[in-house]
Amino acid sequence: MSEIxxxxxxxxxxxxxxxACAALYAHFSPAILRLAVGLLNDLGDAEEVTQDTFVYxxxxxxxxxxxxxxxxxxxxxxxxxxxxxxRRRKWLELLPLEFVGGAGAAPPRQLETALERRGIRxxxxxxxxxxxxxxxxxxxxxxxxxxRYKEIGExxxxxxxxxxxxxxxxxxxxxxxxxxxxxxxxxxxxxGWTW
Amino acid sequence: xVKEPLPSDDLEATLRGLPRxxxxxxxxxxxxxxxAQARTPRSVWDFPLLRASxxxxxxxxxxxxxxxAGIGSLGVPTAAQIGIAPAPINPAQTQVIAxxxxxxxxxxxxxxxxxxxxxxxxxxxxTPGPRR
Numbered sequence: 001m002s003e004i005x006x007x008x009x010x011x012x013x014x015x016x017x018x019x020a021c022a023a024l025y026a027h028f029s030p031a032i033l034r035l036a037v038g039l040l041n042d043l044g045d046a047e048e049v050t051q052d053t054f055v056y057x058x059x060x061x062x063x064x065x066x067x068x069x070x071x072x073x074x075x076x077x078x079x080x081x082x083x084x085x086x087r088r089r090k091w092l093e094l095l096p097l098e099f100v101g102g103a104g105a106a107p108p109r110q111l112e113t114a115l116e117r118r119g120i121r122x123x124x125x126x127x128x129x130x131x132x133x134x135x136x137x138x139x140x141x142x143x144x145x146x147x148r149y150k151e152i153g154e155x156x157x158x159x160x161x162x163x164x165x166x167x168x169x170x171x172x173x174x175x176x177x178x179x180x181x182x183x184x185x186x187x188x189x190x191x192g193w194t195w
Numbered sequence: 196x197v198k199e200p201l202p203s204d205d206l207e208a209t210l211r212g213l214p215r216x217x218x219x220x221x222x223x224x225x226x227x228x229x230x231a232q233a234r235t236p237r238s239v240w241d242f243p244l245l246r247a248s249x250x251x252x253x254x255x256x257x258x259x260x261x262x263x264a265g266i267g268s269l270g271v272p273t274a275a276q277i278g279i280a281p282a283p284i285n286p287a288q289t290q291v292i293a294x295x296x297x298x299x300x301x302x303x304x305x306x307x308x309x310x311x312x313x314x315x316x317x318x319x320x321x322t323p324g325p326r327r
Contacts, residue, residue, distance in 0.1 A: 018230060021230065021233075022230070025223075025226055025229060025230075026226070029223040029224075030218060030221075030223055031214075032223075033217075033221045033222075033223050034213075034214055034217045034218070034221065037217055037220075037221055038213070038217075043220070043221055046221060047221070047222070047223070047224050050223055050224060051224040051228070051229050051232070054229050054233070055229060055232045055233045058229075058230070058233035059233055059237070111220065114219075114220045115213075115216050115220060118215075118216035118219055118220070119212060119216065120209065120212065120213060120216045121209070124206070124209055124210075128210075139210070143207075143210040143211060143213055143214070144213055144217065146214060171206060171207065174206060178206075
């Protein structure tokens with residue numbers, strides 16, 4: 001992958017240059033969307049969070065200081081914060097349904113089905129969604145945003161070792177969930193794989 | 196792009212395949228929409244300090260309206276009780292003034308002439324007061 005002129009885009013973007021901002025958006029938005037989908041388990045919410053993240057980032061781009069943090073770290077921190085707010089609001093919306101004894105909102109099957117068509121088993125996606133928030137965030141940053149432990153630590157405000165530990169604990173918890181469901185990993189992930 | 200080698204593991208291998216799978220599933224919002232929203236001037240509610248100030252002004256207005264009107268019934272002292280509003284008119288004193296006015300044949304501000312009969316009848320709120 002060729003080196004991207006991130007510093008130029010940032011400098012021009014801070015002057016309000018639309019083309020530079022568009023380049024930043026094109027480069028970073030897919031990863032932000034993936035992270036949001038992993039954390040929110042809803043495509044519509046993830047798209048909304050992605051848009052909010054970039055709207056906030058572009059409005060405050062002039063105040064961004066490259067000496068303090070990498071642009072990606074800053075961007076992911078904004079996205080993570082918005083995902084947390086979204087989850088909180090959604091939880092509050094669902095709460096009354098649970099109080100009156102209803103089954104609550106149905107899990108979004110559309111996303112899981114679409115992923116399964118691409119070789120991602122529903123159980124694996126469901127296991128990711130069952131992780132406690134601090135572990136799910138670490139796993140999502142690691143595997144969906146494809147970040148290093150150092151960057152994950154900066155975003156989650158912990159040291160890299162703690163970030164690594166959270167990812168490891170998250171994977172162990174996922175294996176636990178999958179084994180409870182009677183799934184055993186035999187190394188075969190092809191379409192014919194069964195459990 | 197994965198910058199660090201990931202340990203070989205089936206679950207991890209699956210997770211590493213997630214970005215590619217999601218790339219085909221999700222679609223980022225249209226750039227023009229994002230840019231238009233980013234260029235839209237912000238409202239007062241986007242600034243925490245202004246938002247707090249506006250909330251304070253509204254709260255003060257609501258309190259100033261409701262407080263003298265009987266919020267005291269909820270256990271909160273009324274404006275009169277803490278001395279920031281005039282005390283209510285004492286009905287006994289009002290009656291004494293009406294009685295005196297009738298004696299000299301005055302008319303009330305509403306145009307009702309108070310006769311001697313009315314003045315002679317003991318009124319429920321009438322209490323002996325200082326005579327002028």
